[in-house]
Amino acid sequence: MKADRIYNFNPGPAALPLPVLEEIQESFLNYGGSGMSVAEISHRSKEFDDIINDAVARIRRLLKLDDGWQVLFIQGGASTQFCMVPMNLLGDGDTADYVDTGTWSTKAIKEARTLDKAVRVPASSEDRNFCYIPSAIEFNPDAVYAHITSNNTIKGTQWAEFPDTGGVPLVADMSSDIMSRPMDMGKFGLVYAGAQKNIGPAGVCLVIIRKDMLDRVPDQLPSMLKYTTFAAKNSLYNTPPSFAIYTVQLVLKWIEETIGGLEEMEGVNRRKAASLYDFFDGSDFYRGTADVDSRSVMNITFRLPDENLEAMFVKQALESGLGGLKGHRSVGGCRASIYNPTPIEAVEALIDFMKTFEKQAG
Numbered sequence: 101m102k103a104d105r106i107y108n109f110n111p112g113p114a115a116l117p118l119p120v121l122e123e124i125q126e127s128f129l130n131y132g133g134s135g136m137s138v139a140e141i142s143h144r145s146k147e148f149d150d151i152i153n154d155a156v157a158r159i160r161r162l163l164k165l166d167d168g169w170q171v172l173f174i175q176g177g178a179s180t181q182f183c184m185v186p187m188n189l190l191g192d193g194d195t196a197d198y199v200d201t202g203t204w205s206t207k208a209i210k211e212a213r214t215l216d217k218a219v220r221v222p223a224s225s226e227d228r229n230f231c232y233i234p235s236a237i238e239f240n241p242d243a244v245y246a247h248i249t250s251n252n253t254i255k256g257t258q259w260a261e262f263p264d265t266g267g268v269p270l271v272a273d274m275s276s277d278i279m280s281r282p283m284d285m286g287k288f289g290l291v292y293a294g295a296q297k298n299i300g301p302a303g304v305c306l307v308i309i310r311k312d313m314l315d316r317v318p319d320q321l322p323s324m325l326k327y328t329t330f331a332a333k334n335s336l337y338n339t340p341p342s343f344a345i346y347t348v349q350l351v352l353k354w355i356e357e358t359i360g361g362l363e364e365m366e367g368v369n370r371r372k373a374a375s376l377y378d379f380f381d382g383s384d385f386y387r388g389t390a391d392v393d394s395r396s397v398m399n400i401t402f403r404l405p406d407e408n409l410e411a412m413f414v415k416q417a418l419e420s421g422l423g424g425l426k427g428h429r430s431v432g433g434c435r436a437s438i439y440n441p442t443p444i445e446a447v448e449a450l451i452d453f454m455k456t457f458e459k460q461a462g
């Protein structure tokens with residue numbers, strides 16, 4: 101760790117790889133000899149074309165996407181996708197299935213229903229406060245798509261395997277686990293992810309859409325809410341969030357060239373999560389909140405014996421250089437978000453701190 105930096109466990113915006121931040125710092129005043137900051141170059145310039153095309157090429161390589169897929173960068177966060185997905189994909193008489201695994205899934209369902217779209221919820225884990233991922237789900241074979249949230253940032257649960265929908269394309273909100281593991285994209289029709297957790301800063305949302313899904317997009321939607329607008333112009337219909345896309349490009353380069361790809365990334369991520377969960381499993385003081393088979397590799401949610409101890413834990417952790425450990429305000433408790441950029445040393449430092457804290461307070 102650099103002397104003046106802390107280990108950052110924020111849920112998003114979240115830690116970025118240090119080499120990426122250093123490269124940004126280096127190119128910030130004079131990008132590639134252009135005499136301008138990367139934040140000052142035109143989105144119509146050759147320099148920016150190279151940045152966005154390289155980012156797209158890296159996404160294609162990492163996820164093994166063939167020509168049947170379109171990669172888009174859209175603003176408005178994952179929250180805008182909650183309305184764009186049904187607006188673009190569900191016409192009159194169409195229906196979609198949405199699995200409800202908590203906060204973000206619930207919001208996606210609400211947005212689709214606000215648009216008067218026919219949405220069915222074939223499974224929900226609300227009965228136990230969303231601490232697990234439902235199984236043996238019966239999907240509607242006539243649904244246009246089946247929506248899931250692959251990782252539930254607030255509840256600390258994650259789909260270990262994607263459900264069998266009987267051929268209905270999955271649409272997944274992957275905001276908090278995109279590029280954290282290799283994926284078979286064959287099951288999917290569309291994937292979206294706000295960049296600010298695993299692949300970059302806030303300000304841009306990655307959307308990966310199967311090209312045949314673009315045929316469903318109705319003409320009469322406003323231009324900025326149509327996937328086809330972004331697809332026709334390589335995400336350059338209007339001014340894109342160029343600095344955010346540049347940072348995404350650098351994080352993808354780091355995943356490919358420094359980490360070695362998604363299999364290696366998954367290995368690192370699994371090692372980080374396993375060391376924390378193993379530690380909880382051997383402790384009477386710290387308690388994980390998610391069912392074991394539904395535990396997230398990205399957001400490790402846990403409780404201490406009481407709320408006073410939790411508040412003290414979060415405060416003292418920060419004083420020891422470990423930030424962002426407070427659970428989401430809707431659920432309380434504690435949460436360590438350990439996305440792609442979080443180094444294993446951060447998790448080791450956290451476990452050391454947890455041991456010391458338990459000794460003092462337990």
Ligand SMILES: Cc1ncc(COP(=O)(O)O)c(C=O)c1O
Pocket residue numbers: 112176177178179180204249251252253254273274275276294
């Ligand atoms: C899984 C998931 N979906 C959606 C969102 C909302 O993303 P945004 O703030 O980019 O709209 C979040 C934010 O934390 C999230 O974790």
